[in-house]
Amino acid sequence: VTSQRSPGFLLRSWRPSMMALTSSVLSFLLALLVFRVSTWACLFCFTTHAERFHICQMFVGMDGPDLGQCEDAFIAAFESLSDVEINYEERSHLHDSFAQMIHSLQQVAAAQGEWSFKIAFSNAAKEMKKAILQLKEGKPPPAGLQEVARRFLCSGCYSTVCDLPLDCPVQDVVVSRGDQAMFLCVVRFRLPEEEITYSWKFAGGLRTQDVSFFRDVPRARGYLARIRPVQPTHRGTFSCAIQHDQRPLARLYFFLNVTGPPPREDTELQVTFREVVRWAPREAEMIEPWDPSLGELLAKPGALTLGNLFLLAVIAALASASATVLVWMFFRWYFSGS
Template sequence: MALVVPAVLALVALGAAAQACLPCFTSHSQRLRICHMFTGRLGPEQEKCEEAFTAAFRGLLDVEFDYSQRSHLHDTFTQMTHSLEELAVSRGSYKVGFANAARKMKMAISQIKPVQDVLVTRGDQAMFSCVVNFQLPQEEISYSWLFAEGGLRTQDVNYFREVPGARGYLARILPVQPKHSGTFSCVIKQDQRLLARLYFFLNVTGPAPRAETELQITFRKVLRWAPQDAELVEPWTPSLGELLARPGTLSRVNLGLLAAAAACVSASATLLAWLFFRWYLSDP
């Protein structure tokens, strides 16, 4: 059963933006079947159901979206019709069911955002803001960022990988390099339930860095230089023989000092020996 009328197909071919009208994604027979399931019979009550169905979704006429994203909405409208059929089987109210379904569809459409272009010169800063035009819940809101590299402009989730450590509603890249070209996606969730997904295509422009000057090359070589056979400075404690063997060591002054030192050592030894014998002979 076709879900898209020929007029919608024409808009798709032109790449135009249009409203999320109910007849654009559901057929008349689908709406009749849902109302028949709610009312159980033909007549005025079913006509009221059809009018309520159309009125509930009239507010979506103010919500525009890019038809390149129509496949996302097809699945959402299909799920909506299934949920209404389940509500009708359980004898629920079609007025309440239509109002809830329209509110959920508006939320689903607001989640689908076109890719925003961000043009940044190489070496500058790129800033992405994950802000939506509807009220977010106050609690349990989480942000995550994904990246499709290689300069790819896409909304296909299969090409994205998670950016580690990016958890806030703001993301910044500094300095921007050509490797950052591609599509960044911000995902907003509440307790693992998807609320919105935004896309940013980062286009990095500007020439490559100028070649290094001769002075920069020399300076870089100096920083990277390391001596191959560096001398190791070690402490030196010469012996008495090495000191005496040095030229100029046995001068008259030094000989006098050595003689005085030897006399002091001899006198000290004699004194110690005399004190020892005196102590030894004084014992009873």
């Protein structure tokens, strides 16, 4: 049995296919349009359609047959500026350069002469390239969410913050034991004036930027942190996080290395302990009593002090007086017997 299909059935089956094909063609044309727009977007960012259309009218007339061709040539001349990317702060200067270019093209179109619009547009595009190369290129610090790193992209006429890491390199801080350690949580770019907070963390004994090793330091507040006096237990990495409205801007790291001898009182105690450990009593027969003579005592360093000299003088005076009394008593006894 041969099945026969009606024309209505064929029409119903053909209609979805045509709709799918039409949708695909429209998608392709839309993608092509978006792609072309991105190629001349730098021109669209700083000029309007009315300005470009007015310049073409000045070149070919109000209703000239080459009006569409002039607009296409205008756009094609600036396709090389599709991927221009500048510092966001310089966008006003680039806008001024395009405004000056529009004014120059108006003067050329008014003068007419031997200039054609294709040559005028090509020369204008070359001048714009020179103007873009003369724009100041900002050099932001290597880390941190900073406004100075914001870029303006002509490909989409929008700005974006440069994708820089939040973590700054680790800074080495060497402090002697017992001294003071000071950390400044400051960055080389301008911070917002309000809603800035600082939080400090510490990873003991480690030089690291892994946040899993850090614990909070609750008593540390503000951009300045001090440790006084520094002890060996303070060796490790200190981290400071800068936030604006609870959004992180930068994280700084300081590795504290504690050097130097221990305090003096600890040193004296250790010396005394070592002397006690090394000490051993000697045998009795090996100990000889010291019976110094008067000459040895006088020869000892520090023996002839003022007090000792006075004592010697008193002893000498008493000895002389005693000798005199004894001699007098002897002579008295001797002559009394005779």
